[in-house]
Each structure stands twice: as structure tokens, then as C-alpha cells.
Amino acid sequence: MRQTSAVSGATQQVRAVRDSPERRLRLAAEFYPEDAGERSRYGRAELSFLRWATARGVLNGPRADRPGSPWWRAVNDRLLRDKLEVSLLRAGASGSPSSHSVRLWGEFIARPSPASWYRAHNSSVARAYLEHEPLAEAELPAERFMMNVALVRVLYTHAMVARPRLALGAFAPLGRLLGDPRRGAVAFFLDLRRSFPDRYPLSGAVIEDLIAAEGHLPRALDYGLILPRLTELYEFAATSLEMPGIADLISEGVPCYARPAPRSVWLTGNAGRLLPRLTALATRPRSEP
Numbered sequence: 178m179r180q181t182s183a184v185s186g187a188t189q190q191v192r193a194v195r196d197s198p199e200r201r202l203r204l205a206a207e208f209y210p211e212d213a214g215e216r217s218r219y220g221r222a223e224l225s226f227l228r229w230a231t232a233r234g235v236l237n238g239p240r241a242d243r244p245g246s247p248w249w250r251a252v253n254d255r256l257l258r259d260k261l262e263v264s265l266l267r268a269g270a271s272g273s274p275s276s277h278s279v280r281l282w283g284e285f286i287a288r289p290s291p292a293s294w295y296r297a298h299n300s301s302v303a304r305a306y307l308e309h310e311p312l313a314e315a316e317l318p319a320e321r322f323m324m325n326v327a328l329v330r331v332l333y334t335h336a337m338v339a340r341p342r343l344a345l346g347a348f349a350p351l352g353r354l355l356g357d358p359r360r361g362a363v364a365f366f367l368d369l370r371r372s373f374p375d376r377y378p379l380s381g382a383v384i385e386d387l388i389a390a391e392g393h394l395p396r397a398l399d400y401g402l403i404l405p406r407l408t409e410l411y412e413f414a415a416t417s418l419e420m421p422g423i424a425d426l427i428s429e430g431v432p433c434y435a436r437p438a439p440r441s442v443w444l445t446g447n448a449g450r451l452l453p454r455l456t457a458l459a460t461r462p463r464s465e466p
Contacts, residue, residue: 181270181271182270182271182272183262183263183265183266183270183271183272183275184262184272184275186261186262186265186270187257187258187259187261187262187265188258190204190257190261191204191254191257191258191261194257195238195250195254196237196238196239196240196241197238198230198231198236198237198245199231201227201231201236201253201257202224202227202228202231204257204261205220205223205224205227205256205257205260206220206224208220208260208261208264209224215289216285216286216289218359219285219289219294219358219359221358221359221360221361221363222334222358222363222364222367223298223358225364225367225368226367226368226369227253229368229369229370229375230249230253232375233375233376233377234376234377235249235250235377236249236250236253243377245377246316246320246377246378247312247315248309248312248313248315248316248324251305251308251309251312252302252305252306252309254305255278255301255302255304255305255308256298256301256302256305259276259278259279259282259297259301260282260301262274262275262279262282263279263282263283263286266279266283267283267286276304277300277418277419277420278297278300278301278304281293281296281297281300281418282297282301284296284297285297291338291353291356291357291358291359292335292338292339294358295331295334295335295338295339295356295358296335296417296418298331298358299331299332299335299414299418300418300420302328302331303328303332303414303418303420303422303423304420306324306328306426306434307420307422307423310434310435313434313435314435314436316378316435317378317379317380317382318384318436318438319379319382319383319384319387320377320378320379321434321435321436321437321438322384322387322437322438322442323369323373323379323387324434324435325432325434325435325437325438326369326372326373326399326432327369328426328432328434329399329403329407329410329432330366330367330369330403331367332410332411332413332414332423333366333402333403333410334356334358334363334366334367335356335414335417336352336356336410336413336414337352337353337355337356337366338352338353338356338357339413339417340413341353341356343406343409343410343413344356344402344406344410345402365394365398366398371391371392371394371395372387372391372392372395372399373387374387384438384442385442388442404430404431404443407427407430407431407432408427408430411423411424411426411427412424428440431443431444
């Protein structure tokens with residue numbers, strides 16, 4: 178009997194859970210089994226985000242009472258498929274890594290660390306962003322704004338552990354602690370529940386209203402910490418992930434993925450707000466030694 182290749186087996190497993198958010202979540206959790214030692218702790222941030230996505234309904238199948246988002250489903254497909262492929266390869270399935278993202282997941286399994294986890298995870302996610310931009314363009318403006326924020330946040334947390342001076346300036350020594358995906362503190366940066374509604378689609382939602390409703394601390398994070406260093410952050414991600422296309426997802430200092438909000442919208446979050454301005458001043462980017 179002909180052996181199933183790793184890439185084919187991974188594709189089949191993703192197809193089998195495609196219309197069930199709960200089964201997607203279980204399949205994602207299987208990559209971080211409790212008996213996997215250090216690796217088991219790295220699923221914390223990813224699975225928390227996936228539970229939020231499931232609650233929003235974005236992963237629902239197209240025939241569900243409340244259909245999900247083709248774009249969010251495609252991004253999750255890519256992340257699941259890459260991890261499944263590397264797991265099958267390590268279990269003896271035929272073939273070699275079909276993408277750079279799969280190779281990075283192999284490096285993470287071989288030597289788990291916050292930096293190797295972010296490289297693998299963000300490579301899968303960023304590749305999905307680049308591959309599925311047409312699907313993103315079909316979403317509502319508020320949803321596209323959320324997509325940009327989600328990418329910005331996960332690129333930033335990677336920088337906290339890999340380039341802490343870029344991410345936090347004078348507070349660089351805190352970067353590896355705050356950005357560690359095994360620890361609870363990272364939820365402050367990756368948990369979008371603090372910033373956006375738990376519903377899909379965001380019918381009737383206006384981007385300016387989403388920004389206005391954002392809490393003081395999330396606003397300080399987005400507009401004080403991250404916005405002033407976005408260009409350098411995307412350049413870091415493009416280099417670190419060996420994915421030059423990431424640099425095309427920012428224009429004039431603001432995210433520009435999938436017909437984005439006007440530049441002025443990104444800048445209004447900082448207007449007249451003391452906390453973001455003080456945060457930006459205290460953590461202004463510093464060059465690496």
C-alpha cells in the first residue's frame with residue numbers, strides 16, 4: 178500500500194474538521210500534548226485566541242445558522258495544516274517540508290523556545306495573510322481593521338522576545354518575560370477581547386467607534402507602544418521570517434492590508450490622549466547594540 182505523504186495527510190485532516198470549530202480547537206490542542214514536555218506549554222496563547230475566534234463564530238462552517246468568515250477559516254486552515262504536516266513528518270510520513278513555515282515548526286519542535294515558537298507561528302499566519310488577501314477584501318471595513326490589529330499585535334509580541342529594544346526601548350529587559358507565549362502576561366497583548374466586540378459579522382460597526390470604545394490600557398498599547406515603531410516592526414518581521422512580502426503590508430507608517438482604513442483613522446486613537454503619548458515617550462524605540 179502506498180504511504181500517504183505528510184502534506185496530503187495534513188490536508189485531509191484539516192478538511193475533516195473544516196466545518197466544526199470545536200474539532201478545529203481539539204486538533205490544534207493535540208499539537209501541544211501534556212506529555213510533550215516543554216513544548217506543551219507553548220499552546221497557551223494560540224489556543225486562547227482560537228477559543229475567542231470560536232466564540233465569535235468566525236470559524237463556523239458556511240452552512241451553519243450563523244456562517245463564519247472564509248478569511249479567518251483560511252488562516253486557521255494554514256496554521257493547522259503546517260503543524261499537522263510537521264507532526265506527520267516526524268512520525269515517519271513520506272515527503273519533505275512543503276514550505277518554509279513547516280520547516281520552522283520543525284525547528285521549534287527540535288528546540289522549543291519563545292523565539293522559535295513565534296517564528297513558526299507567525300510564519301504560518303503571515304503566509305496565510307499574503308495568500309488570502311482577496312478573501313479579506315470581501316470582509317466589512319471594521320473586520321479588516323481587526324485583521325490588521327491582530328497581525329500587528331502578534332508581530333509585536335515576537336519582537337518583544339527577539340528584539341526587545343525595538344519593542345520596548347528602555348524597558349527592554351521586560352520583553353522576554355512579557356512576550357513569553359507560555360506565560361499569562363502575553364494575553365494582554367494578544368487578547369483582542371479587550372479591544373473588539375465578540376461578534377461576527379461586525380454589521381453596523383464603525384471603525385472610529387471601535388477605537389473610541391477601546392480601554393485605556395489597550396489604547397496605550399496600540400497607539401503608544403506599537404504605532405510609533407510599526408515600520409521597523411514590519412521590517413523586522415519580514416527579515417526574521419524570511420518573507421519580504423510582509424513589508425508591503427505597511428504604508429506611510431500604518432498597516433495597509435486588504436483595503437485598509439485611511440491613515441487618519443489610525444492616528445486618531447492617539448489624538449488628545451495623554452497615556453498613549455506618555456507611553457510612546459517612555460518607550461521610544463532604541464537601536465540594537
